[in-house]
Amino acid sequence: MPSITPRITRRQLLLAASAGALAPAHAQTASSGWAAIEQAARGQTVYWNAWGGSAQTNNYIQWVAQQVSSLHAITLQHVKITDTADVVKRVRAEKTAGRGAGEGTVDLVWINGENFAAMKREGLLFGPYAEALPHFRWVDTEGKPTTQNDFSVPTDGMESPWGMAQFTLFADSKRLPQSPQSMQALLALARSQPGRITHPRLPDFHGTTFIKQALVEFAPDRQALARPVTDAALAAQTTALWPFLDALRPHLWRAGRQFPQNAAAVRQMMADGELLLAITFNPNEAANEIAAKRLPSSVVSWQFEKGTIGNTHFVAIPYNARAKPAAQVVANFLLSPAAQARKADIAHWGDPTVLDIPRLPAADRALFQTGALPGLVRKPAPTLPEPHASWVDPIEKEWTRRYGV
CATH class of the missing domain: 3.40.190.10 (Periplasmic binding protein-like II)
Structure with missing residues (x-):
């Protein structure tokens, strides 16, 4: 697998953030739907429950927080967790206690596998929303089918792909x-x-x-x-x-x-x-x-x-999230070529992208520069x-x- 080094300017970030509104791919974004979501997101705080055991990951999430604050006036709080199962238990307890729409403590969660399966089965998720995100159109759903199938459980738009992984x-x-x-x-x-x-x-x-x-x-x-x-x-x-x-x-x-x-x-x-x-x-x-x-x-x-x-790892929005519009805007930013290129760069994280790079516009493809570095997989299986x-x-x-x- 090649290394990936981004070349990202402030102007490219602004273009990446707004590209979805300019060239939508789904019915929701083809109308004023996405613009309304972006407007509603301004000023909201997103509590993102995500694993906090890696300095590289934490630094990347902090960078995301800076970008969504600058671009969308969203405050992103990284709630560092050690086990996503604890988040599932918390949302489940909130549902049992009758805490409905807008009354939850989790706005976004980094998730996949059995935790997603449990939340989907128990009606603990908001959606479908993922395939209506403007940047979802660049996801490689054919070459990377796990972007729509999480541990053999169809995602049905209830979680948005964020990165790839392989043993x-x-x-x-x-x-x-x-x-x-x-x-x-x-x-x-x-x-x-x-x-x-x-x-x-x-x-x-x-x-x-x-x-x-x-x-x-x-x-x-x-x-x-x-x-x-x-x-x-x-x-x-x-x-x-x-x-x-x-x-x-x-x-x-x-x-x-x-x-x-x-x-x-x-x-x-x-x-x-x-x-x-x-x-x-x-x-x-x-x-x-x-x-x-x-x-x-x-x-x-x-x-x-x-x-x-x-497999693929994702972000999902609980059914009772307080900041659903802002959580969707954050999920969309995570799929932007600028954000995906930075995450794929080994200098920042080195997490493989979910995007279909050859389909990207030339300016966005330029963010992903390949080259041979020591330690990379030479012959992906x-x-x-x-x-x-x-x-x-x-x-x-x-x-x-x-x-x-």
């Missing part, structure tokens, strides 16, 4: 010259280098993703994974998963009796030479770390040749769809029962 591995090529290209090859490597491979403890997101990658690779019927889980389906599709993990466990770090807390810990152990490889869901992470001089330039990234799990969101909980519970002690 990726990285290692120092001086220590690991040959990259394993499947979970089976990873098992062979673990057997030959005991104690040098591991993954985060579940339910850490990256640990769960590691197990889901194995599930997808070994499932007898991948189509079954796209449907809501049942006891029978769980038993049938994990017949090879648990034997694989049983075989892998004794060769893991500390013989699989302990697991690191998160992917950052695994990355540091790899950097220190204690482990051979690390895992991420951001294909640009190693390049980011190399650019920040936290990893050597000999680190390489790769994805299994037959594909790895990938096919993206494998996530299992249906309902598979996460039973997989995590069974893993914990078997290996969590």
Whole structure:
């Protein structure tokens, strides 16, 4: 995957912010609908509940806050969270307490997967709104189908795509010259280098993703994974998963009796030479770390040749948000070429874009400049769809029962 370096001027930001109103793609924006939303948004405060565990992410959100304040007179407050499930619980509690439209504490939430599925199922979301956003017309819905399908749950316009992710591995090529290209090859490597491979403890997101990658690779019927889980389906599709993990466990770090807390810990152990490889869901992470001089330039990234799990992360608006117009304007700004280019730049974040760059107008394409940098994925692999969101909980519970002690 190439690096992306934006060249963004103040004038381009203004053009990007207003482009939707000038060339709308949907019925709502073809009339005065979007202009009315922008007008209603002025002066509103958006409380955006978003993970706050990364300095790069926090800095990017602060930049967004500065832009929407300048362009739209919107105050954006980053409510830093550690687990989106806590936001779901809060909105659910507000609904139970009868706090209706305009009475909520959350205006925008960074979300995907089982948390989105729960909010959609329980009627906790505002919408549909996403496909009516002016900048949505540039989203790559064909090449990146997960922009409209979240863990095999159709988004139905209830959340707006924000960034792409794909299961990726990285290692120092001086220590690991040959990259394993499947979970089976990873098992062979673990057997030959005991104690040098591991993954985060579940339910850490990256640990769960590691197990889901194995599930997808070994499932007898991948189509079954796209449907809501049942006891029978769980038993049938994990017949090879648990034997694989049983075989892998004794060769893991500390013989699989302990697991690191998160992917950052695994990355540091790899950097220190204690482990051979690390895992991420951001294909640009190693390049980011190399650019920040936290990893050597000999680190390489790769994805299994037959594909790895990938998905999209989104922003959604709760049903009872107080600032629905401003939340929509913020979501639209996040889809602007200027905002997407900055987010994709490894100097700022390095989060892959959801936009179809070749379809952008020439001036917007110019914001995305490609080039080869150390640590980038040289040969992107096919993206494998996530299992249906309902598979996460039973997989995590069974893993914990078997290996969590």
